[in-house]
Amino acid sequence: MTALLSVRSGKAVERDAIPRLEFEDFRRAIVEAPSRRERVAALFGTPLQAREEGVELVVVLAFDEEGLIKVGSTVLSGDAFPSMTAECPQVHLFEREIAEQWGVVPEGHPWLKPVRFVRSQRPGHDAWNRPESEAPVVGVMPFYRVEGEEVHEVAVGPVHAGVIEPGHFRFQCHGEHVFHLEISLGYQHRGVERALVGGPTKRTIPYMETLSGDTTVGHMTAYCQVLEALSGCRVPVRAHALRGIALELERLANHTGDLGALANDVGFLPTASYCGRLRGDFLNLTAMICGSRFGRSLVRPGGVGFDVDADRCRLMLERLQTALRDTKSAVELLLESASVGARFEGTGVVSQEVAQALGLVGVAARACGLERDVRHDHPSGVFRLAHIPISVWHTGDVFARAYIRWLEIERSCAFIGEQLRALPTGKTRVPCESKTLASNRLCVSLVEGWRGEICHVALTDDEGKFSTYKVIDPSFHNWFGLSMALRDGQISDFPLCNKSFNLSYCGHDL
Amino acid sequence: MLKLLLARFQQGHRTAQYPEMPPTLPDRWRGGPSIDRGKCPVGCFECGDTCPTDALRIQSGHLGLDMGRCLFCTECMQSCPHGAITFTQEYRLAARKREALVVEGKVEPREKLLDEKLRRLFGRSLKLRQVSAGGCNGCESDVNVLGTIVFDLGRFGIQMVASPRHADGLLITGPVTENMKLALKKTYDAVPEPKIVIAVGACAISGGPYIDHPEVHNGADSVVPVDLYVPGCPPHPFTILDGLLGMLGRLESEPAWMARFRETGERIAAENLEAMKTWDLPRAEEAVKYLGADLRHAPPAPKDPLPVEKPRS
Numbered sequence: 001m002t003a004l005l006s007v008r009s010g011k012a013v014e015r016d017a018i019p020r021l022e023f024e025d026f027r028r029a030i031v032e033a034p035s036r037r038e039r040v041a042a043l044f045g046t047p048l049q050a051r052e053e054g055v056e057l058v059v060v061l062a063f064d065e066e067g068l069i070k071v072g073s074t075v076l077s078g079d080a081f082p083s084m085t086a087e088c089p090q091v092h093l094f095e096r097e098i099a100e101q102w103g104v105v106p107e108g109h110p111w112l113k114p115v116r117f118v119r120s121q122r123p124g125h126d127a128w129n130r131p132e133s134e135a136p137v138v139g140v141m142p143f144y145r146v147e148g149e150e151v152h153e154v155a156v157g158p159v160h161a162g163v164i165e166p167g168h169f170r171f172q173c174h175g176e177h178v179f180h181l182e183i184s185l186g187y188q189h190r191g192v193e194r195a196l197v198g199g200p201t202k203r204t205i206p207y208m209e210t211l212s213g214d215t216t217v218g219h220m221t222a223y224c225q226v227l228e229a230l231s232g233c234r235v236p237v238r239a240h241a242l243r244g245i246a247l248e249l250e251r252l253a254n255h256t257g258d259l260g261a262l263a264n265d266v267g268f269l270p271t272a273s274y275c276g277r278l279r280g281d282f283l284n285l286t287a288m289i290c291g292s293r294f295g296r297s298l299v300r301p302g303g304v305g306f307d308v309d310a311d312r313c314r315l316m317l318e319r320l321q322t323a324l325r326d327t328k329s330a331v332e333l334l335l336e337s338a339s340v341g342a343r344f345e346g347t348g349v350v351s352q353e354v355a356q357a358l359g360l361v362g363v364a365a366r367a368c369g370l371e372r373d374v375r376h377d378h379p380s381g382v383f384r385l386a387h388i389p390i391s392v393w394h395t396g397d398v399f400a401r402a403y404i405r406w407l408e409i410e411r412s413c414a415f416i417g418e419q420l421r422a423l424p425t426g427k428t429r430v431p432c433e434s435k436t437l438a439s440n441r442l443c444v445s446l447v448e449g450w451r452g453e454i455c456h457v458a459l460t461d462d463e464g465k466f467s468t469y470k471v472i473d474p475s476f477h478n479w480f481g482l483s484m485a486l487r488d489g490q491i492s493d494f495p496l497c498n499k500s501f502n503l504s505y506c507g508h509d510l
Numbered sequence: 511m512l513k514l515l516l517a518r519f520q521q522g523h524r525t526a527q528y529p530e531m532p533p534t535l536p537d538r539w540r541g542g543p544s545i546d547r548g549k550c551p552v553g554c555f556e557c558g559d560t561c562p563t564d565a566l567r568i569q570s571g572h573l574g575l576d577m578g579r580c581l582f583c584t585e586c587m588q589s590c591p592h593g594a595i596t597f598t599q600e601y602r603l604a605a606r607k608r609e610a611l612v613v614e615g616k617v618e619p620r621e622k623l624l625d626e627k628l629r630r631l632f633g634r635s636l637k638l639r640q641v642s643a644g645g646c647n648g649c650e651s652d653v654n655v656l657g658t659i660v661f662d663l664g665r666f667g668i669q670m671v672a673s674p675r676h677a678d679g680l681l682i683t684g685p686v687t688e689n690m691k692l693a694l695k696k697t698y699d700a701v702p703e704p705k706i707v708i709a710v711g712a713c714a715i716s717g718g719p720y721i722d723h724p725e726v727h728n729g730a731d732s733v734v735p736v737d738l739y740v741p742g743c744p745p746h747p748f749t750i751l752d753g754l755l756g757m758l759g760r761l762e763s764e765p766a767w768m769a770r771f772r773e774t775g776e777r778i779a780a781e782n783l784e785a786m787k788t789w790d791l792p793r794a795e796e797a798v799k800y801l802g803a804d805l806r807h808a809p810p811a812p813k814d815p816l817p818v819e820k821p822r823s
Binding site for chain 2: 195
């Protein structure tokens with residue numbers, strides 16, 4: 001069997017160097033990945049060169065222990081291929097996506113349903129043989145159903161009770177008891193990946209900044225790593241440090257907000273209102289750097305768009321310390337309260353085996369005892385120089401997901417403090433011409449966003465334009481984890497479980 | 511219990527005193543754009559090609575910037591060879607009419623926000639149902655923030671409610687994806703009359719970065735009639751709050767602190783100018799114009815370092 005090509009995050013390789021495997025070898029490389037302690041970071045289709053018929057599949061495996069990424073491809077000649085999901089559940093949603101986008105059927109997929117309810121990109125090929133005259137209707141699909149006496153179905157969404165993005169949730173219940181939760185998304189689909197093809201254009205950066213608006217810095221950093229690798233641009237170390245600070249500030253703001261929201265969902269109002277305010281304090285620290293609370297215009301190809309002087313650093317440090325002190329008092333109240341513990345502990349448990357099998361990433365994975373953190377495993381930028389310990393807890397419940405957030409808040413604050421006290425000197429940005437990208441290359445870029453692993457894969461064509469730009473938001477891996485957390489739980493625990501994952505809808509729908 | 515009380519004491523009182531006091535905005539925040547006509551020569555349209563959402567256009571010989579499309583990314587400012595485009599600290603950007611979002615000079619804070627009929631109907635109590643129709647969670651987050659103790663929307667009688675049946679109107683974010691169109695329409699239909707619609711953010715006003723994608727419908731008013739437009743990407747919470755309060759007649763048209771607020775904005779601009787000159791950026795000179803203040807008349811900078819985000823009374 002031809003070996004897959006080993007690459008590193010943020011390094012470009014020639015497309016010709018990527019081994020094109022026979023399907024059987026390709027399939028074996030994927031289904032045996034977990035036994036080699038590798039996991040599927042991406043699996044997607046890409047159009048073949050002109051005149052060739054069919055679809056090329058590209059797989060990106062992450063070998064975390066070695067900090068390596070393994071890439072390989074295969075060509076599907078027909079309109080079907082044997083599904084790998086039963087043997088390697090990590091690919092379940094990737095295969096559904098391939099089926100929907102390219103009209104090829106993963107035969108034997110146990111759960112073959114649309115992902116975003118869009119037409120296939122290959123006219124005349126549809127995995128469900130739907131007539132071309134009929135547009136797919138979002139949410140219309142055969143839902144998994146449990147039948148029997150006193151079994152009932154609860155359908156929620158797409159419009160929910162809170163200020164929250166839309167998605168459809170369908171519970172199979174017996175009284176309060178949830179047998180199964182099926183999550184059907186696609187409502188937020190804006191056609192980003194399709195629009196990225198042929199880029200970079202002047203809209204590429206706004207797309208990246210709004211892939212998931214609460215992860216602007218994470219996605220922009222992933223994109224910039226791709227662009228810098230493809231244009232051979234070396235980012236100054238000061239810019240790396242500022243990107244790292246911004247990435248951790250994004251984590252602080254969101255984790256703090258989530259802890260407040262978790263407190264709210266169990267009716268523990270002091271922490272809910274303190275953390276709601278403190279989240280804003282962390283957002284305002286990002287705004288101190290770049291004027292935008294969400295880090296818009298901050299990360300730019302070649303570096304960062306803003307600099308901070310000594311006075312600003314000092315002021316940021318002061319505010320960071322005050323905010324951390326207040327957050328500590330708010331979170332200690334939460335985690336030490338017996339009534340909160342009674343609601344958090346043992347609720348929404350995901351076992352380590354399930355987390356491993358589904359390939360969960362980020363907070364959700366670390367809460368199941370999996371040591372998985374891109375900053376540690378595939379470090380780029382400032383994380384090569386400054387290390388943040390991985391925060392792990394083993395219980396896999398709501399408590400674990402809350403506790404991981406608190407550990408990460410402390411550690412991110414320490415990191416930012418360190419960086420602000422000793423910012424490297426030098427430039428903050430070097431020219432990075434996006435018009436002259438290397439042609440026929442592939443680049444994988446991993447970044448640990450606050451939700452987990454962000455994976456961008458770019459393929460360029462003969463002219464150095466993106467022929468495929470694949471975005472995998474951590475939510476794409478993790479939505480099914482939420483379903484599993486609800487299994488055999490109480491339907492009334494859904495808001496709490498949902499908030500403990502706090503996944504992105506638009507990051508999934510793209 | 512004692513710990514609870516201690517924490518309560520430590521956390522203090524945090525509600526912003528707006529509108530009695532000015533809002534606290536980050537000093538590098540990019541608010542309302544400003545076009546200096548004197549510096550903008552006829553026939554030049556270099557800025558136009560760089561705008562990701564084509565927010566700039568020439569109308570009757572003048573350059574106009576459509577805030578409904580603007581992402582406040584400052585690409586136009588950086589590409590303008592004449593330094594004619596700047597972004598100010600003006601946060602009062604909301605408008606009742608879509609056309610009023612086009613800026614040809616300075617942003618004119620809209621006194622016309624007030625609607626007498628709406629004031630009578632909803633001035634004391636307004637319940638809104640939020641619908642995200644393809645929003646990226648940026649606008650949603652900054653709408654959510656209005657419910658925190660800092661903004662405390664409830665003290666103005668405005669509240670986000672769980673059901674459209676309980677609502678007086680919708681607050682819409684996102685470009686309205688094809689996949690959310692029907693849900694949005696149904697939610698709108700479920701709100702009892704009389705009802706209003708507020709479009710928050712560039713996406714909900716025009717489609718934002720997703721303008722003309724076949725998967726989206728270029729904003730809320732392609733599906734439902736809109737009564738208030740709040741531009742930004744995302745708008746600052748104070749911009750949203752100002753829009754809501756302005757429409758309901760809950761704001762003085764020119765509060766006493768406004769003159770001082772502007773003056774301080776100009777001083778901060780001068781400080782930023784000096785700081786940013788030392789950056790090694792390709793266009794540092796242009797980049798310093800974020801605040802758009804006329805620096806010739808800026809008062810000298812005081813000694814204390816960066817007195818930003820403090821109440822500017």
